[in-house]
Amino acid sequence: MFRDIAVGDKEWRILLLRYFNPIGAHPSGELGEHPVGIPNNLMPYIQQVALGQREFLRVFGSDYPTPDGTAIRDYIHVMDLAEGHVSAVVKVLASPDLGCVPINLGTGKGSSVLEMIRAFEAASGKKVEYKLMDRRPGDSVAVWAATETAEKELGWKSKYNVDDMCTHQWAWASKYPQGYETPL
Numbered sequence: 001m002f003r004d005i006a007v008g009d010k011e012w013r014i015l016l017l018r019y020f021n022p023i024g025a026h027p028s029g030e031l032g033e034h035p036v037g038i039p040n041n042l043m044p045y046i047q048q049v050a051l052g053q054r055e056f057l058r059v060f061g062s063d064y065p066t067p068d069g070t071a072i073r074d075y076i077h078v079m080d081l082a083e084g085h086v087s088a089v090v091k092v093l094a095s096p097d098l099g100c101v102p103i104n105l106g107t108g109k110g111s112s113v114l115e116m117i118r119a120f121e122a123a124s125g126k127k128v129e130y131k132l133m134d135r136r137p138g139d140s141v142a143v144w145a146a147t148e149t150a151e152k153e154l155g156w157k158s159k160y161n162v163d164d165m166c167t168h169q170w171a172w173a174s175k176y177p178q179g180y181e182t183p184l
């Protein structure tokens, strides 16, 4: 739809920002994700297991054609994602003939579910219990971003690695185990 708009009306300047898998928290540990109910996404669930709020993580699929059999995603730090948005606004304001350009906001690197469990254990010093289960219907095997367009068009690339993402997420989780409902 946005592509059609950009073709039909040259006044429009559109960047389509494609998020990969945002995780982590502000490095201060003062701002983070507060999922309501049972999390569907991997990292909030891992966080709750590390906090002892849930017994174990169900790892959806261990027979994928990946090095350790678990699915691969491109996890990106929320602060990198935020910086990507700032770069996008700068680009839009500076580009009268932009048209409509899709941009991937990812790191270009993939990590498996087991790698993310290990990274979170290392960052938190907590054991993350898990059980290998069947695949989740509809899940892709491996997804990561092609980052060249973001680098070329926005001059933006991610800075944080998965260890940073887990460290910052744990800073938030350990300080505020009930998220924004943690008594102060």
Ligand SMILES: O=c1ccn([C@@H]2O[C@H](COP(=O)(O)OP(=O)(O)O[C@H]3O[C@H](CO)[C@H](O)[C@H](O)[C@H]3O)[C@@H](O)[C@H]2O)c(=O)[nH]1
Pocket: 021, 040, 041, 042, 043, 045, 057, 058, 059, 060, 061, 071, 072, 073, 113, 136, 139
């Ligand atoms: O309890 C869990 C939760 C997730 N996973 C696995 O961890 C990986 C990441 O799962 P997420 O749900 O965090 O992220 P997805 O990339 O699978 O899904 C995201 O991308 C999808 C489109 O690709 C949809 O937009 C969806 O809403 C969004 O969360 C997947 O392999 C998933 O199977 C588990 O093993 N256990």
